[in-house]
Amino acid sequence: MIDSPAFTPVNLLTGFLGSGKTTLLKRLLTDPAxxxxxxxxxxxxxxxxxxxxxxxxxxxxxxxxxxxxxxxxRGELADALRDLHSRRxxxxxxxxxxxxxxxxGLADPFPVLSTxxxxxxxxxxxxPGNVIATVDAVNGMRxxxxxxxxxxxxxxxxxxxxxxxxxxxxxxLDLLRERLRRINPxxxxxxxxxxxxxxxxxxxxxxxxxxxxxQSPSGFYCETPAMLKAxxxxxxxxxxxxxxxxxxxxxxxxxxxxxxxxxxxRHGERVLRVKGILNLEGEARPVAIHGVQHLVxxxxxxxxxxxxxxxxxxxxxxxxxxASLLKRSxxxxxxxxxxxxxxxxxxxxxxxxxxx
Numbered sequence: 001m002i003d004s005p006a007f008t009p010v011n012l013l014t015g016f017l018g019s020g021k022t023t024l025l026k027r028l029l030t031d032p033a034x035x036x037x038x039x040x041x042x043x044x045x046x047x048x049x050x051x052x053x054x055x056x057x058x059x060x061x062x063x064x065x066x067x068x069x070x071x072x073x074r075g076e077l078a079d080a081l082r083d084l085h086s087r088r089x090x091x092x093x094x095x096x097x098x099x100x101x102x103x104x105g106l107a108d109p110f111p112v113l114s115t116x117x118x119x120x121x122x123x124x125x126x127x128p129g130n131v132i133a134t135v136d137a138v139n140g141m142r143x144x145x146x147x148x149x150x151x152x153x154x155x156x157x158x159x160x161x162x163x164x165x166x167x168x169x170x171x172x173l174d175l176l177r178e179r180l181r182r183i184n185p186x187x188x189x190x191x192x193x194x195x196x197x198x199x200x201x202x203x204x205x206x207x208x209x210x211x212x213x214x215q216s217p218s219g220f221y222c223e224t225p226a227m228l229k230a231x232x233x234x235x236x237x238x239x240x241x242x243x244x245x246x247x248x249x250x251x252x253x254x255x256x257x258x259x260x261x262x263x264x265x266r267h268g269e270r271v272l273r274v275k276g277i278l279n280l281e282g283e284a285r286p287v288a289i290h291g292v293q294h295l296v297x298x299x300x301x302x303x304x305x306x307x308x309x310x311x312x313x314x315x316x317x318x319x320x321x322x323a324s325l326l327k328r329s330x331x332x333x334x335x336x337x338x339x340x341x342x343x344x345x346x347x348x349x350x351x352x353x354x355x356x
Contacts, residue, residue, distance in 0.1 A: 007127040010081070010099045011203050012112055015134030016143050016150045020163030022047050024134055024192055025102055028068075033200035035067030038084055038096040042104060044072055057093060069096055077101070077112065078119045085125050098129065098203055113295050128295065130203055133157035134192075137168035140176050144183070148319070154183045155272040155317045156292045159202055162191045184317065185242065186275070243323040247312040250281040251334060259333035260289075260296070263326070268294035270321050276314035277302070 013028075015021045026047050028034055041047065044062070049070065055063040061071045073080045087093045103112055113128050133153045136143065140162075143150040154160060160180055165173060180189060190197065256278070264271060275290045278299075288300045316326065 008085070008097065008099060008125060009129030009203070010101060010116060010126050011129035012101050012103060012131045013134075014103045014112075014131060014153045014157070015161075015163075016136065016140075016147065016153060018139070019134040019136040019143075020161075020192060021102055021134050023163070024132075024161060027192070028100065028199060028202075029064055029070065030066050031199040032066055034100075034203075036095070036097045038069040038071065038099045040071050040073050040077070040080055040084075040099065040101045042073060042102065044070070061093070063094065067094070069094055073101075078115050078122060081115070081126065082119070082121055085122075099126070100203075113292055117295055128292075128297065130158040131156050131292075132159045132161060132202055134161045134163050135176070135180065137162050137165045137173050137176060141172065141179060144179060151183060152272060152319070154180055154187075157184060157187050160184065160187045160189045162189065162193075165191050165193045182242065184273075185315070241323070242315065242317045245314045245316075245327055245330065247279075247314075247334075250279050250283075251312050253278075253280050255334045256280075259330060260291075262333075263329070264291065264294050264296070267318075267321060270319045271316065272319055273317040274314065276312065277306075278312045278314075279310055 013021055013025060025039070025041065028037075029039060029047070029049070030052060049062065049064065052064045052066070053062055054065045057063060060074060061069065064070055071080065071084060081099070084093075084099070088095060101112060113131075116122050116126050116128055133156075135154060140150075144154070162173075162176070168176075177189060180187070260274070264274075271291075271293060273290075273292055274296075276288070278287045278289060280287055283301075286302045286305050288302055290297045290300075314330075316323070318326075
């Protein structure tokens with residue numbers, strides 16, 4: 001029997017309607033590498049588990065031949081997670097070291113993640129893991145043009161899984177990849193058509209903490225962030241943009257913490273992601289931060305600077321927020337000088353504003 005981790009990671013499988021979540025989930029459930037995984041799904045019937053079934057524990061929980069524990073969610077997610085944790089602690093079900101939740105296609109991913117923080121029991125035993133978002137290679141561009149949910153799912157993902165690439169137009173697939181890179185520059189971009197896909201690697205702990213991996217050649221996440229455009233070249237309807245703030249000199253951690261806390265308290269629903277490498281006063285090594293809307297992961301001390309650049313860099317992926325206003329508020333709270341911004345900014349115009 002495996003040992004239970006002190007804080008069990010809860011991973012989220014999301015993606016828009018018809019994007020292939022169920023197909024990917026079936027692949028996950030049959031892979032021996034995920035034998036120590038508990039999976040929460042909407043309904044057993046949607047993925048046809050009969051030929052994978054080893055033992056039915058009760059009407060909501062089955063043990064699969066792969067060793068995976070599969071549960072249906074028939075009420076509040078928090079209740080299901082508490083029940084799962086309680087049964088494991090009492091030895092009523094096989095042990096597991098991670099949880100995977102399949103969300104519905106129209107769901108904003110964040111409420112699932114915020115459940116872990118809001119529940120007084122869960123936050124002492126569980127923690128957010130990776131977010132894996134499936135993207136339909138055939139219909140993905142149209143969905144990104146039309147639906148804010150599709151953009152939010154792609155924006156907060158740690159792993160973007162392209163599906164149906166075998167039937168997609170190659171030119172259209174290249175455009176989709178470029179679009180996804182703009183929405184989420186540092187997410188790993190993978191394909192379900194890859195027969196050598198490392199299934200267990202989708203839940204690699206290092207992805208969630210960011211650290212020094214998945215960075216651009218210059219040593220940071222985003223080379224040339226830009227305002228997102230719709231497929232017709234017009235302004236993107238969902239107003240999802242990315243921008244970077246780079247700061248010379250060391251930052252006071254307390255002042256930064258106050259600023260970030262107030263920002264997310266006021267605009268957390270619209271700050272889809274914030275991530276960065278910080279040069280902090282009194283710290284020789286850089287500190288990586290990573291947050292999704294109101295939820296901020298614990299900061300991580302990196303082993304070393306990834307390049308000769310010792311500036312602090314913050315990447316924001318936002319929904320309808322003005323980059324220049326965020327930059328000015330940062331300067332005010334941290335007493336930083338004018339902060340250069342490589343920005344997509346608000347939907348109306350690019351933002352490369354110097355403020356004093």
